[in-house]
Structure formats: structure tokens, C-alpha cells
Amino acid sequence: EFRRVLFRSRGPWPSCDLSNFAAHSFVFDGIEIASMEGFLQALTYDNPKTQVSVCQLTGIAAKNKGTPRREHWQKQQSLWWKGCQISRHSIEYKRLLWKAYKAMYDQSEGFRKALHETDGKTLTHVIGSHDPNYTILTEREFCMILMRLRDS
Numbered sequence: 001e002f003r004r005v006l007f008r009s010r011g012p013w014p015s016c017d018l019s020n021f022a023a024h025s026f027v028f029d030g031i032e033i034a035s036m037e038g039f040l041q042a043l044t045y046d047n048p049k050t051q052v053s054v055c056q057l058t059g060i061a062a063k064n065k066g067t068p069r070r071e072h073w074q075k076q077q078s079l080w081w082k083g084c085q086i087s088r089h090s091i092e093y094k095r096l097l098w099k100a101y102k103a104m105y106d107q108s109e110g111f112r113k114a115l116h117e118t119d120g121k122t123l124t125h126v127i128g129s130h131d132p133n134y135t136i137l138t139e140r141e142f143c144m145i146l147m148r149l150r151d152s
Contacts, residue, residue: 014114018123018146020137021059026107028100029082034058039100040136041066043079043086051082066136074134088132097137098145105149115150123147 016022020036031051033039035058042054044066054065073079077088086093104111123143129135 014117017110017114018118020142021063022111023058024104024108024111026104028103031055031082033100033104035062036101036104037062041069043081043136044069044073046080046083046085048083051080073136077133079136088136094141097141098148101145101149115146118146118150 017024020040023035026033028039033055037059038055038057041057041062042051045051045054054062057065073088078085079088079093080086081096086096105115123146125139125142130138130140132138132141
């Protein structure tokens with residue numbers, strides 16, 4: 001049996017359901033969110049109304065919506081939630097991510113079931129960047145959040 005789970009949006013279950021691209025609806029901070037990718041890409045927008053619409057996206061549509069905003073947030077090293085600017089490197093940002101993932105965990109049975117299927121296994125992710133200056137969520141941050149959720 002494999003002792004490691006590698007995340008792939010088009011990979012076998014449970015990996016595909018643990019991808020941020022997966023459609024797991026949840027409500028966070030009063031906003032309906034269709035996928036974690038939608039939430040993460042919404043953080044690149046400073047306009048709260050735009051954030052709400054980006055939160056409704058899943059998969060590659062969500063990813064593509066955030067792409068034009070990449071240079072903007074990277075230059076400032078800031079993201080936004082509900083009109084508030086947040087430093088990418090702050091404890092406040094880490095708490096925001098944790099609360100969003102916790103909301104998804106609490107509200108999505110499919111996500112919870114997939115995550116607990118990985119009990120006893122190491123979670124790894126190799127797509128994306130490991131540098132927080134260039135990505136909203138590093139591979140390490142992603143895996144640490146999921147393992148913390150699973151083990152709590």
C-alpha cells in the first residue's frame with residue numbers, strides 16, 4: 001500500500017477530491033464558495049463584489065480568473081478579503097486560510113471523507129510554487145493545512 005498521497009485534480013480518488021480545483025460548496029464569512037480554488041483566486045481581487053463572483057468558480061475557470069491579477073498582488077505582496085488588504089506573509093493571512101479550509105472541512109462531507117481516506121499517509125503536492133512571494137498557497141502550506149485538519 002502507498003504511504004503517500006500525491007494531489008492531482010485529474011488523479012484517482014481521493015487525490016482528485018482533495019485538489020483545490022474540486023467542487024466542494026461551503027459558506028465562509030457569509031459568502032457562498034463553490035471551490036477552494038475559487039476562494040483562493042478571489043483573494044487576488046480588491047473589489048468585494050468581484051470576489052463574490054470569483055468564489056462561485058471551480059477548477060481551471062477559477063484558476064484562469066486569478067491569472068491576470070497575479071502580477072498585481074505579487075508586486076504588493078498583499079491579498080484582499082471583503083475589502084481588507086492582508087499581507088501575504090502575515091499570521092492574519094495564515095489564519096484566514098485555516099478558517100476557510102476548516103469551513104470547507106466542516107461543511108463538505110465529500111472533502112472530509114477524501115481527507116480521512118489518507119489517514120496515516122504523507123500528503124505531497126508538486127504542482128505550483130514553493131515560494132510564497134509567487135503563489136497564494138505554497139505546496140507546503142497546502143499539505144500542512146490538510147494534515148492539520150485530518151489529524152485534529
